Amino acid sequence: MSRGCEPRAVRIAALAVALGAAAATSGAPVSREQAWVDVTGFGARGDGVADDTAAFQRAADTGQPIRVPKPRAHYKLTRKVRLQASISGDGSLPEIRMHGADGKEEHTLFEIVGYSGPGLVLSGLKLDGGWDGVARPGEWSHLVLIKGSRRVTVEDNVLVRPFGDCVLVGGEGHPQPSEDVLIRRNRMEQPRRCCVAVISARRLVISGNTFVKTLDYVSAIDLEPNPGHPELVDDVEISRNAFDVPRGVAIQLYTHETIATANGNVRVLLNTARARQFFLKGNNTGTWERLRIADNTFHGDPEGDAGERVSFLVLEQEPRFHPRVLRDVAIEGNTVQAELRERQLYEDRLLGIHGLRLVSNRWLGSAPYRLVATSSPQAHIAANEPGSVVARGR
Numbered sequence: 200m201s202r203g204c205e206p207r208a209v210r211i212a213a214l215a216v217a218l219g220a221a222a223a224t225s226g227a228p229v230s231r232e233q234a235w236v237d238v239t240g241f242g243a244r245g246d247g248v249a250d251d252t253a254a255f256q257r258a259a260d261t262g263q264p265i266r267v268p269k270p271r272a273h274y275k276l277t278r279k280v281r282l283q284a285s286i287s288g289d290g291s292l293p294e295i296r297m298h299g300a301d302g303k304e305e306h307t308l309f310e311i312v313g314y315s316g317p318g319l320v321l322s323g324l325k326l327d328g329g330w331d332g333v334a335r336p337g338e339w340s341h342l343v344l345i346k347g348s349r350r351v352t353v354e355d356n357v358l359v360r361p362f363g364d365c366v367l368v369g370g371e372g373h374p375q376p377s378e379d380v381l382i383r384r385n386r387m388e389q390p391r392r393c394c395v396a397v398i399s400a401r402r403l404v405i406s407g408n409t410f411v412k413t414l415d416y417v418s419a420i421d422l423e424p425n426p427g428h429p430e431l432v433d434d435v436e437i438s439r440n441a442f443d444v445p446r447g448v449a450i451q452l453y454t455h456e457t458i459a460t461a462n463g464n465v466r467v468l469l470n471t472a473r474a475r476q477f478f479l480k481g482n483n484t485g486t487w488e489r490l491r492i493a494d495n496t497f498h499g500d501p502e503g504d505a506g507e508r509v510s511f512l513v514l515e516q517e518p519r520f521h522p523r524v525l526r527d528v529a530i531e532g533n534t535v536q537a538e539l540r541e542r543q544l545y546e547d548r549l550l551g552i553h554g555l556r557l558v559s560n561r562w563l564g565s566a567p568y569r570l571v572a573t574s575s576p577q578a579h580i581a582a583n584e585p586g587s588v589v590a591r592g593r
Contacts, residue, residue, distance in 0.1 A: 287321075302340050306340035339363045387412075399431055452479070463527075526553035534560070535562045559583065
């Protein structure tokens with residue numbers, strides 16, 4: 200059996216074992232690291248007034264796992280803290296809030312750079328980026344920034360209002376991709392940019408999260424290697440998440456057309472979504488390959504704008520942009536039951552796919568569905584219901 204076809208339970212179980220991070224309860228991660236230190240022992244006050252940044256950094260500089268107790272109000276940070284070991288709440292979801300976020304990276308809450316130890320876990324915390332909801336320049340004040348690190352888990356947190364991304368996995372100028380990263384069972388709300396941004400990663404699992412995003416900028420999950428860097432997205436699973444993204448995009452793949460490296464081996468499985476678009480691979484990008492989109496449920500955009508175009512799938516690559524191609528795409532067992540508003544138009548578009556498999560998908564209800572597959576020679580299209588939804592073009 201190929202890696203891309205391994206059952207989800209096997210994949211996540213194997214990754215959790217490798218990370219040593221199977222948490223029994225929120226705020227109590229299993230870790231090989233010992234001797235937890237308490238941030239209050241380094242001067243953190245948690246009253247929402249005193250600046251606790253230095254106290255958190257002193258605790259992190261010990262190299263020991265950090266325990267964060269319930270604060271009187273919240274812990275106030277004014278610049279980023281670099282972690283070297285796990286950090287965990289006490290079970291109360293203690294809140295850590297960034298003050299003065301302006302979209303610059305220095306106002307990221309927690310940064311993990313070059314970690315390669317036995318397993319770093321960030322769990323049981325409420326992280327608030329302090330973004331006020333105004334769409335203005337700047338998008339790099341993240342909640343959790345992971346660069347060139349291995350065996351990192353982000354789980355059982357509430358992540359809200361970053362002036363950037365809730366979690367960014369890179370990359371971002373680091374010469375190595377992050378590897379063996381697990382992002383699970385978090386609730387992420389109202390980012391300026393993305394809930395999860397994937398810039399450079401290998402063996403990444405994003406599973407069991409809830410994503411709420413109302414600003415239609417970028418997408419809830421964005422897979423987007425930067426041009427001009429040795430960045431790569433390979434072997435990513437996005438599974439069992441719930442997306443609430445009115446007027447927006449749930450999952451987007453993008454690479455600049457100048458990038459020659461093929462990105463892919465992406466599996467999108469068993470998710471549910473309300474969004475304007477569920478899965479978008481825009482036209483004329485770099486090469487994407489080995490994509491599997493299976494057993495997802497899409498409800499359209501019932502809170503969206505009248506007259507908008509609603510799509511479960513848009514995957515396009517103009518053949519004239521060869522050698523950049525879109526290939527080996529399986530779309531199987533998905534269910535679309537869109538709740539369309541007045542004058543909303545539903546249309547799925549598949550263009551220029553080499554090795555398309557479109558099998559056993561269902562479009563339910565009375566909405567006027569339409570899927571157009573063009574310039575995709577030798578596509579295998581079968582057992583979709585109703586069959587009249589699918590139209591083949593040249």
